[in-house]
Each structure stands twice: as C-alpha cells, then as structure tokens.
Amino acid sequence: MSRTIFCTFLKKEAIGQDFQIYPGDIGRRIYDDISQEAWSLWLNKQTMLINEKKLSMIHHEDRALLEREMIQFLFEGKDVHVSGYIPPKD
Known part of the structure; x- marks a missing residue:
C-alpha cells in the first residue's frame, strides 16, 4: 500500500517512498519529505551529473x-547545472 506525504520539493501531496532509499539522517528526510516523483527527478539529474562530470x-x-548536489536540489531548491550542457528544445 502506498503512503501519501506532503512533498517539500513539489509542494503538494504525493506518493512517498516505500522504504528509506538513502542511509542516515538525510535518508530519513528523503523518506519523510520527498515523493517518488521528486526522487525520480533527482535520479535524472544525478545521472546527468555522473555522465557529464565523469x-x-x-x-x-x-x-x-x-x-x-542532492541536498541542494531536493531541499534547498537549487537546480543542478553542468557546464556545457544545453537542454533540448521542446
């Protein structure tokens, strides 16, 4: 059964994590306050960072x-910027 939380990243009610996906206190904050949707957005940014910065x-x-970068993205509202990256046009 999924649980609903108030996602501090999306600023709305959303489906929360099924389990603590990151260790320690930060992991607890993610479990309590970050939705699956917001986590998915972070995973995309994380992949970009890993690839672009090798x-x-x-x-x-x-x-x-x-x-x-994860803390800044999820909790401080700062976007991930990779030098030289140009997002695709819609």
Missing part, C-alpha cells in the same frame, strides 16, 4: 559531490 562512485570525493 564521476566514479569508487571515489569518496565524487560521492560527496553528489550528496551535496
């Missing part, structure tokens, strides 16, 4: 960068 999850610095 990040490796083996390196602690790269994981730390992704975590900072």
Whole structure:
C-alpha cells in the first residue's frame, strides 16, 4: 500500500517512498519529505551529473559531490547545472 506525504520539493501531496532509499539522517528526510516523483527527478539529474562530470562512485570525493548536489536540489531548491550542457528544445 502506498503512503501519501506532503512533498517539500513539489509542494503538494504525493506518493512517498516505500522504504528509506538513502542511509542516515538525510535518508530519513528523503523518506519523510520527498515523493517518488521528486526522487525520480533527482535520479535524472544525478545521472546527468555522473555522465557529464565523469564521476566514479569508487571515489569518496565524487560521492560527496553528489550528496551535496542532492541536498541542494531536493531541499534547498537549487537546480543542478553542468557546464556545457544545453537542454533540448521542446
């Protein structure tokens, strides 16, 4: 059964996560306050960051960068910017 939360990213009621998908206190905040839809938006941004910046999850610095970007995107309202990336025209 899905649970409904108030998503702080989307600023509306939405379907929440089924389980805590990220460790620690940040993971708890995501579970409590971030919807599946918002998480999906983050995953798209994360993929773009990993590909464009050639990040490796083996390196602690790269994981730390992704975590900072995730917090800024999901909780501080800052969009992810990758230098040189031009979004496709609609």
